[in-house]
Amino acid sequence: MKSFFRALYEVIGLPQPSSETPVYREVIFPNIGLLNIGITLALLVLFYLVINRYMRVATFSRPRHWALFLGLNALIAFVIVIAQASGQNVESHSYIYWLALLNAIYAALFFFVFSLIFRKLSVNASTTPF
Template identity: 35%
Template structure:
């Protein structure tokens, strides 16, 4: 289910993977793994750090909207780094196991696709952080109304 969901989301924004020989690698390994990791590990983890660790357990003064926006940005950067590292390692492993090397136009197409992939994943990371913010902000004592008062 998640494999098809994240594959559909990424391909709707990016198109099919380039070069075409890497389509199965992206569809079976990279898209579902990066999507789930971004949704649960990166976005949920950053939301829990912001709301529970920093604004409940430590009761820091990081409850303003500007602090929240900083965490959105940090989540986007972490999601982009995750996408790059996963895509690079899985594609490198796949190419090494098959004995194929990307050359010239294929390498350029691969680089453009990976750049687009990490940008899209940064966007997804930010959106997922916003989603998790509404879910976990009630656990916070000092940031219950960050970024907005609703639904509190």
């Protein structure tokens, strides 16, 4: 699993400064990857199953509502990286912000892909996002 997240997050280059590379590879990359997927799935369950299936809030099934959850997911993913980096006491560097941006992009991509699966489980939002 660590090698999967390492390959996923080292697309933008090796962690900087190089003395911090083991901390990124062993702790930060797996943590942010698993949190990213977990939070994405939780938001999808909230949007498709809780709000649009069990609560049947017909007015909250439009594409703009889906985009709101997508943006919230990306924002949470961005903040997670900064929190993980500060929690591991790594040196502040611009790499952290590039990693946070990449994680937000991955979160949006995961949200979109998993939406194609979860939308079939919803009553009101079965056609959201398209």
